[in-house]
Amino acid sequence: MDTFNKIIGHEDIKRYFNKAIKSEKVSHSYIFEGPEGVGKKSIAQAVAKSLLCQGEDKPCGKCRACLLLEAGNHPDLIYVEKDNKTTKIDTVREKLVKNMDVKPYQGPYKIIVVTEADTLTIEGQNAMLKTIEEPPSYGIVILITQNLAKLLPTIKSRCIHLRFSPLPYQDILEYLAPYQLSERQTEIYAQFAEGSIGIAKKLIEDERFLEDRKKGVDLLLKLQKADLMNMYDLVKVICDEKEFISSMLHFWLLWYRDLAVLKATGNENLYYLDYQFHLLDMSSKLTYNTIDKHIKLIKNAQTQINQNIYATFVIENLLLKLKEKKK
Numbered sequence: 001m002d003t004f005n006k007i008i009g010h011e012d013i014k015r016y017f018n019k020a021i022k023s024e025k026v027s028h029s030y031i032f033e034g035p036e037g038v039g040k041k042s043i044a045q046a047v048a049k050s051l052l053c054q055g056e057d058k059p060c061g062k063c064r065a066c067l068l069l070e071a072g073n074h075p076d077l078i079y080v081e082k083d084n085k086t087t088k089i090d091t092v093r094e095k096l097v098k099n100m101d102v103k104p105y106q107g108p109y110k111i112i113v114v115t116e117a118d119t120l121t122i123e124g125q126n127a128m129l130k131t132i133e134e135p136p137s138y139g140i141v142i143l144i145t146q147n148l149a150k151l152l153p154t155i156k157s158r159c160i161h162l163r164f165s166p167l168p169y170q171d172i173l174e175y176l177a178p179y180q181l182s183e184r185q186t187e188i189y190a191q192f193a194e195g196s197i198g199i200a201k202k203l204i205e206d207e208r209f210l211e212d213r214k215k216g217v218d219l220l221l222k223l224q225k226a227d228l229m230n231m232y233d234l235v236k237v238i239c240d241e242k243e244f245i246s247s248m249l250h251f252w253l254l255w256y257r258d259l260a261v262l263k264a265t266g267n268e269n270l271y272y273l274d275y276q277f278h279l280l281d282m283s284s285k286l287t288y289n290t291i292d293k294h295i296k297l298i299k300n301a302q303t304q305i306n307q308n309i310y311a312t313f314v315i316e317n318l319l320l321k322l323k324e325k326k327k
């Protein structure tokens, strides 16, 4: 059993670890950098499994170590999770520094994975510096992050940096294949997953996704036809359902992104292939500059909503401006 083979994509990284593990040349500290849900944690888990397995054909999936790992109970694999919004210095000291000082209980390695290293405070990073600089012979630290810029140069320079790219469209299709989806649905999920299996999984589990996507488009199409009176009705409809506003703006943004793509290159990789007629109609009526301006307006509204600015004010303003420049 080879757990690396079960992970979709990232052939280079899998090949690197297969080789490093066989030749016992695994480094002491790594940074796994890449977008959400592409397999960083899965690879970390597979590395740990291959290193800690006590069977013949590693990872065997049958030995005590493998069973403990599968149950999430192996004492020599430790995950450091963020506290609330950040990973604090006390957590780093308690879970990473102290644990690393204690020899492994069972295997030849102790592996500590920081799951959201971009949330580490500066103090937290400084606290782990010595562990990364002078690791014990059995110690391996893996820092998982979506944003490399959040790590101190002193940390970065001491780690092997492995970059996880978004997965190709084909890989996402491969992941979606076992689900009972129509061809159209498969296309929609694959496109909205943005190269991330984690996101694809979330979308499939989100029973409202397809419905919400349709609702977002319906509102936008209504806005196109609305006069001033109707527009204020729309503001009310949208603001009556505050939880939906963020998703709606995201759906709108991708809609305008489709318009821009259609204008520039044709109908490649559209998020709204099922609305091609509406997209073509709308893109023919808008200039490239207007589309670009509208994208900025929607992004601006997203920022304002995130800053908790009064929703009715934000939406009213946005709708007025989206209407205003219609040419």
Ligand SMILES: [Zn+2]
Pocket: 052, 053, 054, 055, 058, 059, 060, 061, 062, 063, 064, 065, 066, 067
């Ligand atoms: Zn095993």
